[in-house]
Amino acid sequence: MSALTITLPQSLYTAAQIREAEHEAIHRGQCSQYDLVEQAGSAAMAILDSLEKSDCRTLVLVGKGNNGADALVLSRLLLARGNTPRVALLAAGKTPEHAQALKAYVNAGGEIENFDEDLLAEAEVIVDGMLGTGVAGELSEPLKQCIEAVNEQRAWVLSLDLPSGVNANTGNIIPVAIEADVTLCFGGLKQGLFTSRARHFAGTVMYASVGLGEILAETQPAAQRVDGGFLKDLLGRRARDSHKGKSGKVTVMGGNYGMAGAVRLAGEACLRAGAGLVTVISRPEHQLTVNANRPELMFWGCELVDMEVYLRLGWADVLVLGPGLGKDDWAYNLYKAVGLSDKPCVLDADALNLLSKEPCRQVNRVLTPHPGEAARLLGVTITEVEANRFDAVRKLHQIFGGVVLLKGAGTLIYDGNMLIVAPVGNPGLASGGCGDVLSGIIAALMAQGLETMTATVAGVVIHGEAADLAAKDGERGMLASDLMPFIRQLVNSDLI
Structure with missing residues (x-):
């Protein structure tokens, strides 16, 4: 037998x-x-x-x-x-x-x-x-x-x-x-x-x-396949003399007109995943939306990319660009500013669409495309991406470098050396804002000192496991914000 x-x-x-x-x-x-x-x-x-x-x-x-x-x-x-x-x-x-x-x-x-x-x-x-x-x-x-x-x-x-x-x-x-x-x-x-x-x-x-x-x-x-076991002993207990400056600083940029919720979700996910300090840069009129129920988020209203924006880029350990960003001049100027920074960066959503128009290769960033964004980056159709997701993620890394996270049923993560398959999560994640939450989690883990590939894989697993916990009341109708309490639980899983 x-x-x-x-x-x-x-x-x-x-x-x-x-x-x-x-x-x-x-x-x-x-x-x-x-x-x-x-x-x-x-x-x-x-x-x-x-x-x-x-x-x-x-x-x-x-x-x-x-x-x-x-x-x-x-x-x-x-x-x-x-x-x-x-x-x-x-x-x-x-x-x-x-x-x-x-x-x-x-x-x-x-x-x-x-x-x-x-x-x-x-x-x-x-x-x-x-x-x-x-x-x-x-x-x-x-x-x-x-x-x-x-x-x-x-x-x-x-x-x-x-x-x-x-x-x-x-x-x-x-x-x-x-x-x-x-x-x-x-x-x-x-x-x-x-x-x-x-x-x-x-x-x-x-x-x-x-x-x-x-x-x-x-x-x-x-x-290699990963599941919830990947999180075991990953973060460990914090030192008793920890303070917010030691726990990682993240600047999240995006939230163009009508899209304030995207940066709000990414920012809160950063905090829930353990980042010590998070600044959100968005349209000035979005401060109330961002801070109304989450005063722990710092906020900078940006009409023009000026010295204050660059100061907040320099202040951060990790940058997130893309949630609700849009593709107008305001969005493009933020995109160019991030491109001048040497800080590790998570690019999502419209930041990826802007990258598709001006392709460049960079080592210290994470790209998080869904199949549609991957198709634009590669200049192919979504059908072609989905026909062979393994080839697609390899081609994305070959062109753009860094760590590439191809979302979908069975997320793929590739850094040029190791290819990870993460069959985690459930169809409840097929709702607006869930990708913004994922970007925030990954950035927070990077800011807390995890190596980029490890932080990306762990972020995907935390995101998927949180979705499974949130789905106890049903997958249909699950919201991105429903993941927040479970993110906190999972980054403290060594204590459970």
Whole structure:
């Protein structure tokens, strides 16, 4: 029996890396290709047992490759248990392992059927063994129809290795994919499972090493996954002689006409994440909005970028530019002033749109684009960005430098050396102001002394974990300001 775990590894791999690990295991004489298939099928059986699904009326959908072979092994094991699954072969097998698994299943008394949508109506459990990592280009029309028919059912769905239709490397789907309740990933976790459309289709991800753990431990991962555990022991207790000047100073700039709330949210998030002093530079008429319920924020009303603005840039340890900034002359002058500063900076929102018009590379800054802003920075469409978020974040760093944080379902963070995937948060974050809060958190952590990449990753995790805590009353209708008390809780998590 292969190792089976709900606690997921941090390392993420491409489909090619998993294939290379399989070949290496075979080359070392540790197993045969069919041994891997047997281990995968056994792990799937263990999942059904652990979730009390092994006695349910089961339909197994079998593809032509080794993902289908895995499904056939599972079918044989179900049969041995006394469960008679309905097994539908969607295409003739194409691998020796498929033929061997099919023969073993038939010899055990199993029967093979052609796929018919009527089979779906009787199923309580559907096992998806159609494609796995075998997505290449557009799906055939019969396969698309099968996937759509499965998704219309109310049966519980287990996908083997990957939901059929999901790209293992990008998380994108072409153009449909199985909506799984559980995805059991074999060998190593595929990087695409934790970002883009796959966040919706994968359901709960579980993992079975199938004997490849030792070899993959020798392989440099394509990316690393982070979750709430990243925050453990990150900040620690403050020194008993701390004072506000030692706790980090941040200047937040933005809030053009009608957008005062953006800088207000970013400024408060800075304070809640532990910054000692925060100054907001915005339109003069926005002081009441900024200070009415948060008098702890300092404020400077700016009509023109004058010496007072430059003094506040020099005073800060970290700058934030972009929340509610706009793109008029006032916004552009603030953007140029920040460009003359040597202070670390978090650029968000319209600061990124201004950067797209005057591209420049800089080391000590964090860029926080959502897919639309990333598309403008790269001169491509949003569809192209989302088709391969991993490529997009690398290209953004190549052009602009610093640390790049590509927002979305499964945020990506890249500094030129390490690529982090943060599958944190929930759809409640899809509301105005949440990005401003994130920028404030990151800046506060940088101002408190965390290295830029670490502060960015921690900021994303705090933001996502705070959203999960805030969503206890529901994701729909959750506001950016609802995150504030939980931000404070999370930056003090070492004390809980």
